[in-house]
Amino acid sequence: MTDPLALRAAAERQASTLPPLLAAATHLASTVILGDHGRRRAGTGDTxxxxxxxxxxxxxxxxxxxxxxxxxxxxxxxxEWQIAQSVALWIDRGASMRFASSDKLPQKATVARTLALACAILLIRGGERVGLTGTDLPPRRGTAQIGQMATLLAADDDADYAPPDTRGLLPQSRAVFISDFLGDIAPVEHALTRAADAGIGGALVQILDPQEEAFPFDGRTVFESMTGALRHETLKAGDLRQRYLDRLAARKDRLTTLARTTGWQFSTHHTDAPATVALLWLYQSLAQPA
Known part of the structure; x- marks a missing residue:
């Protein structure tokens, strides 16, 4: 039998992250001035x-x-186009997203969740239907959807890297995948190919910590995944730098090519950079034709 006290404590820990997350997402959304027709485009309508x-x-x-x-x-x-779109968001909740190289920087997960919620706020304000991939929160209108989305996003995954969830994606809709995309690329390729076959367009947003971009290590270094499942120790970390940077560049090139061939958009955002630019890019990317 589940211990009620333990269950309540877990629920309170999870809920404690929601007000700051919602406040940060709302503030971020308010910094992007879109006007009354931020995603205005030609289509079926009377206006x-x-x-x-x-x-x-x-x-x-x-x-x-x-x-x-x-x-x-x-x-x-x-x-003006007046048919509401359905937009489904997938935010990587794997353990790798909980990395931050400094106490002065937010975790990648915090940036990803705030960016996703801020985008959802803007989309819902524009009359679109927004939800999460999977079966827990199908796309809907209304501000109540934001609160439910924040609740579900507060949960973490136990695995180091989480594969994209394509369940619940509607044909001819839009989708957003936000992750560090540092895990196995095969599930990402499968997800985007499946989405493209269904006429689904969207955007990939890669979230990286500045340390992951620069690899500033030298001498004896122990590299360990967030769960501790992966571990590598070296006496000459500096010798690995170029190999790492080459592999990171190759991963970005692969994601860029994958997005281009499937009709998606791709961008990288760093956790030390203002999120406003990333939000505006993401919001405008969703207006691109599928």
């Missing part, structure tokens, strides 16, 4: 967006004859 020159593929009934009469060219009214 006028802009005039554009008519093309040979446009029907005659689409031409705005009043506007066209004022020039030598024919013009068509573009309407």
């Amino acid at each position: 006028f967006w802009q005039y554009r020159p008519a093309q040979v593929t446009d029907h005659a009934r689409s031409i705005d004859w009043r506007r066209s009469a004022r020039s030598d060219a024919n013009f068509v009214q573009d309407k």
